[in-house]
Amino acid sequence: MTAASSAAGVDAADISPRGRRLSFSAGLTNWTQNVRAGEIGSLPVALGLAVIAFIFQIQNDRFLSSQNLTNLLVQMAAVATISTGVVFVLLLGEIDLSVGAMSGVAGITAARLLIPDGNQVNVVIALAVAGAIALAVGATHGFFVAKLGVPSLIVTLATLFIGQGVILAIAGQQGLIRIQDKTIIGIANVFLTDGWGWLLAAAMVLGYAALVISADRTTLAQGLTAQSTASMLAKISLVAVMAFGTVAITNSDRGFPLVAVILAVMIIFWTFVAERTRFGRHLYAVGGNAEAANRAGINVDRIRIAGFMIASFMAAAGGIVLASRLRSVDNSAGGGNLLLNAIAAAVIGGTSLFGGRGRISSAVQGALVIASVESGMGLLGWPSDRKFIVTGAILLLAVTIDTLSRRTRQTQGRA
Amino acid sequence: MAEVPLLEARGVSKRFGAVQALYNVDLTLHPGEVLGLVGDNGAGKSTLIKAIAGTYHPDEGEFFFEGRPVRIRSPRDSADLGIEVVYQDLALCDNLTVVQNMFLGREEVNRFHALSEAHMQRRAEETMESLAVTTLSSVKQTVARLSGGQRQSVAVAKAVMWNSKAVILDEPTAALGVAQTRQVLDLVRRLADHGLGVIVISHNLHDLFEVVDRFLVLRLGQSVARFDRDKTSQQEVVEAITAGTLSHVPGQSELEEVVTQ
Numbered sequence: 001m002t003a004a005s006s007a008a009g010v011d012a013a014d015i016s017p018r019g020r021r022l023s024f025s026a027g028l029t030n031w032t033q034n035v036r037a038g039e040i041g042s043l044p045v046a047l048g049l050a051v052i053a054f055i056f057q058i059q060n061d062r063f064l065s066s067q068n069l070t071n072l073l074v075q076m077a078a079v080a081t082i083s084t085g086v087v088f089v090l091l092l093g094e095i096d097l098s099v100g101a102m103s104g105v106a107g108i109t110a111a112r113l114l115i116p117d118g119n120q121v122n123v124v125i126a127l128a129v130a131g132a133i134a135l136a137v138g139a140t141h142g143f144f145v146a147k148l149g150v151p152s153l154i155v156t157l158a159t160l161f162i163g164q165g166v167i168l169a170i171a172g173q174q175g176l177i178r179i180q181d182k183t184i185i186g187i188a189n190v191f192l193t194d195g196w197g198w199l200l201a202a203a204m205v206l207g208y209a210a211l212v213i214s215a216d217r218t219t220l221a222q223g224l225t226a227q228s229t230a231s232m233l234a235k236i237s238l239v240a241v242m243a244f245g246t247v248a249i250t251n252s253d254r255g256f257p258l259v260a261v262i263l264a265v266m267i268i269f270w271t272f273v274a275e276r277t278r279f280g281r282h283l284y285a286v287g288g289n290a291e292a293a294n295r296a297g298i299n300v301d302r303i304r305i306a307g308f309m310i311a312s313f314m315a316a317a318g319g320i321v322l323a324s325r326l327r328s329v330d331n332s333a334g335g336g337n338l339l340l341n342a343i344a345a346a347v348i349g350g351t352s353l354f355g356g357r358g359r360i361s362s363a364v365q366g367a368l369v370i371a372s373v374e375s376g377m378g379l380l381g382w383p384s385d386r387k388f389i390v391t392g393a394i395l396l397l398a399v400t401i402d403t404l405s406r407r408t409r410q411t412q413g414r415a
Numbered sequence: 416m417a418e419v420p421l422l423e424a425r426g427v428s429k430r431f432g433a434v435q436a437l438y439n440v441d442l443t444l445h446p447g448e449v450l451g452l453v454g455d456n457g458a459g460k461s462t463l464i465k466a467i468a469g470t471y472h473p474d475e476g477e478f479f480f481e482g483r484p485v486r487i488r489s490p491r492d493s494a495d496l497g498i499e500v501v502y503q504d505l506a507l508c509d510n511l512t513v514v515q516n517m518f519l520g521r522e523e524v525n526r527f528h529a530l531s532e533a534h535m536q537r538r539a540e541e542t543m544e545s546l547a548v549t550t551l552s553s554v555k556q557t558v559a560r561l562s563g564g565q566r567q568s569v570a571v572a573k574a575v576m577w578n579s580k581a582v583i584l585d586e587p588t589a590a591l592g593v594a595q596t597r598q599v600l601d602l603v604r605r606l607a608d609h610g611l612g613v614i615v616i617s618h619n620l621h622d623l624f625e626v627v628d629r630f631l632v633l634r635l636g637q638s639v640a641r642f643d644r645d646k647t648s649q650q651e652v653v654e655a656i657t658a659g660t661l662s663h664v665p666g667q668s669e670l671e672e673v674v675t676q
């Protein structure tokens with residue numbers, strides 16, 4: 001028996017058998033208080049998306065067409081994938097500037113290994129090689145940062161250049177490798193049939209409902225205060241509307257994109273890792289206060305190294321997705337605004353640059369914002385110069401919101 | 416006192432280069448008592464508790480826990496014995512909730528290796544309840560939103576929920592206002608009432624007189640006096656802090672006045 005419960009004079013078994021439920025209005029009040037205290041969650045993204053949709057739809061009514069929305073899902077997938085890894089390093093309070101280059105290296109490596117010249121390897125091996133390279137690169141980043149104390153900004157800036165060199169070397173004289181492998185091409189170019197789409201949405205909603213309900217049961221069984229039934233229903237309904245809504249839209253076009261399924265699986269997996277495992281908890285702790293984590297017996301170096309490995313690995317995965325969509329990899333792979341977009345997506349989605357705050361889903365949310373703006377500007381035929389300016393301005397806005405809400409949290413704490 | 420002491424340190428010495436930070440220090444802590452560890456800046460208080468916590472390795476000295484001789488070579492060793500230290504800077508993660516902080520590094524998981532959030536929350540609430548910490552509205556709020564006194568309470572609760580038998584607090588009220596100091600002192604008293612041994616370091620003798628049973632006075636690295644709270648006065652303690660009798664340290668012809676920082 002533990003000191004705490006024996007001191008309280010109760011045993012695990014005879015604690016009050018059923019907890020109570022918070023009323024819906026009390027839950028709402030708590031939420032409002034959290035928002036005021038700077039814990040704003042997905043609020044800015046939801047508002048931002050509504051504004052973006054409104055503005056572009058007025059200018060061009062193709063923006064909210066099912067074709068354009070389906071394209072959006074496919075276009076955002078690569079950035080969202082890379083950004084998922086970026087979230088991990090940002091949570092550590094670090095940065096990885098090499099994710100763009102890493103995605104290019106992975107793409108061109110896989111493409112090179114799959115050239116049908118008689119020496120090509122099995123696609124699984126090609127992907128495994130790309131993944132292994134990424135893990136090695138990430139471990140190297142982690143080693144330099146955690147063990148040697150070199151700032152991650154500099155380490156990953158160095159590997160950005162090294163990566164670009166490697167891409168040029170592998171791309172060779174031609175400068176471009178076309179992808180002919182069916183599996184790779186399929187990733188971003190296969191769409192589910194309508195039936196599979198509906199089935200997927202149903203599975204998603206049922207799975208989510210099962211999670212919510214089982215969490216609720218545990219809460220009550222532990223004698224704790226659970227959320228109101230109304231708020232539970234509201235959350236499940238929201239997920240149902242989003243899932244079935246998205247499938248309805250995509251089904252009236254080409255169908256639900258396979259790449260979006262892959263993205264969803266990755267997001268769910270990494271969310272579990274970040275929020276429901278000891279590793280994830282330690283990751284947040286290291287980003288929040290490394291000294292406290294260290295004193296709590298957490299192996300801070302190991303957590304940092306793992307974070308960088310995840311970032312490089314997800315960058316590689318994003319590189320494969322991109323290669324699939326473009327059906328080729330050239331010597332500019334991983335360049336352009338890919339890096340900026342991947343980092344911006346995480347920050348726009350609400351992951352803090354100051355470490356310890358953010359969620360994996362912010363990668364998708366931010367990527368959706370960026371893809372929407374790019375798609376909208378594309379529909380309006382805006383030139384690149386203006387696109388760059390707008391993307392930069394959005395990033396600046398997101399970083400400002402991050403900084404201000406951080407300040408709000410700090411002043412609250414000292415009250 | 417007839418009972419076996421919870422913790423005993425005998426003849427602890429520690430040197431940092433030319434500085435004799437501790438010389439032949441003895442300390443005894445009984446279960447259920449609060450010991451005030453006092454002394455001027457640089458007297459060696461922090462060094463002594465770091466030796467007990469396993470952070471520093473003393474050059475000489477032995478430790479006994481519940482009467483048995485023990486070796487404390489790392490913070491892990493002292494934690495395994497049931498000794499917890501709450502340092503002045505508390506070491507809480509602002510971005511994590513109260514529960515998450517209390518279980519940091521010792522999270523409970525279920526058979527799928529997923530965190531058992533609800534169970535951890537219940538245990539955290541029980542601990543807070545048993546310590547009568549009533550100032551926290553919820554253990555699910557992030558620590559960033561807590562006041563200084565609340566943070567101190569969280570750090571103490573975190574320390575005591577792990578079967579700990581001895582708790583050491585380094586300047587727990589230094590940064591607190593009057594009401595919050597009151598909360599923390601009450602909490603310290605309740606720990607002792609639960610049967611734990613508590614060592615409190617503080618410069619505030621007035622506060623200490625309200626909560627401790629005994630005093631141990633360090634001066635220039637030596638234990639120069641011991642007092643029962645009921646049989647002494649603030650004046651007597653102050654005199655020991657500033658002018659307690661020192662023994663001769665071999666190898667040092669004269670004791671240089673240690674510059675206080």
Ligand SMILES: Nc1ncnc2c1ncn2[C@@H]1O[C@H](COP(=O)(O)OP(=O)(O)O)[C@@H](O)[C@H]1O
Pocket residue numbers: 431434435436454455456457458459460461462463673
């Ligand atoms: N890590 C260290 N290295 C060198 N000298 C130290 C170290 N820690 C403490 N000291 C010295 O040991 C003496 C006692 O310090 P300390 O235990 O911090 O005193 P107190 O906590 O009572 O103010 C001081 O002279 C201090 O400068």
Ligand SMILES: [Mg+2]
Pocket residue numbers: 460461
């Ligand atoms: Mg000190």
